[in-house]
Amino acid sequence: MPPVTLRDVARHAGVSHQTVSNVLNGHPHVLATTRDRVLAAILALDYHPHQAAKALREARVTTLCCTFCGHDPENIDDPYRNLVQSAFIAEAQGHGYSVTTAFIGEDGDLAPLRQRFLQRQFGGTVLVGTTLTSAQLRTIQGWSLPTVLFDHALPDTVSISADYAAGMAALVQRHVATGRRHLALIIPVADPGSTSVERREAFLQACAQHGVQGRLVDGDWSYASGYRAMQALWAGDHPPDAVLGGNDRMGTGALRAAHDLGLAVPADVGISGFDDFQFAQFTTPALTTVRIPHGDMARHAVRALITVLGGGTPPSRVVPLSLTVRESA
Known part of the structure; x- marks a missing residue:
């Protein structure tokens, strides 16, 4: 054809x-x-107006787009989205660019993003999130839209991602070092996103390497799901002695449930999170977690996109993570 x-x-x-x-x-x-x-x-x-897209690239780009993939635009309380977006804006403005925000919903409809690109609302985008598929990326690249991936890595694309496997391994090691032998990870167990997969696989692998029991408990990244999962674990016959939240919100929800259940943390059960958002240091007890430098990653992504817009090919980055030990584990 x-x-x-x-x-x-x-x-x-x-x-x-x-x-x-x-x-x-x-x-x-x-x-x-x-x-x-x-x-x-x-x-x-x-x-696919390749010549028009070429002209867009060669024109003076003044606006960058931060595109959230699989995120609800109405969920303004998401600390991940807020931190990434604010760091993106600050870095872009420092280089003389303005910023617009777009969303690719769970339905995967790319038409609104493409229409905005064709309307010259922005000249390049950072694609934020782990639900973007290879097929979707190929479609976007077919528009000749300059792109950088954030928190996700796919072949033949500049990406800024994090070493989630090493971070999870360090967290499991911490719980084992404090004498824990029955660990449970609260995480979306069927989520195909790369960060979910990396955290689940690294958790199970680390538990196996240390010879301890590890199980997955379903959550949806929210405080409430961490609370519910913790309640369900203690309603069962074999409660764990360590509970790992797949993010800080689920870890905080588990902390609240432990309080309501009359459990002492960490004497009865160790609890941890994964993100090191600011609120983690103000929980009671303060939350042991893995620090993800989201702000630094966002700044790297902006600089990479500006390089791509200038015709360069910056290297992809896998950012190391660090364990933050506090009172909960």
Whole structure:
């Protein structure tokens, strides 16, 4: 099947090919209704205007996009999203760029992101999150949209990710060193995202290496799911002597449940998190956790994207993590 051409788009939209060209080049005198009709035709025909994208790259880019993949735009209480976004904005502004935010929902619909790119709302994006698939990435790259991956690594793409496996191994080692032999990890057990997979596999592998029992308990990254999982563990016949939250929110939820159950932490059970968000040091007891330098990672991602926009190919990074030992484990 021959590739879709600019004239095909013009026929589908009922306009001249020059009008399509004007839309792609951001001509200021195109009527909004006409522009919308042309953009709809581009999306319907899956037209890939490579020359227009090339012109966008070569023009002075003044706006970068922070695209959250699989995140709910209405979940404004998510400390991960807030920290990453604020660090992204601060770093971009320091280099003379403004920032816009976009979302790819759980339905995986890429059309809104593509339409905004074609409307020249931004010149490049950092794709944040672990749910982006290889197929989605190939589609985005087909638009000639300059991209950098954040918190995720895929082949042939610049990425800034973290060594979650080593972080989880260090956390298991900490619990074992304090005498724990029956460990439970609260984490989304069916989540295909790379960070979930890395943490689950590293936990089970580390438990096996130390000769201790390790089991997975389902959670959804929220405080409430950590609370529920802890309650369920103590309602069972064989409660663990260490509970690891897959993130700090689930670890904090487990801490609250332990308090309500009348358990002493860490005397009766060790509890930990994974993130080292600011609130972790103010729980009672203060939460032992793994520090992920989200802010540093976001700044690396912005600098990498600026390099890509300039025609360079920066190296991918895997950022090391560190164990923060506090009172809970």
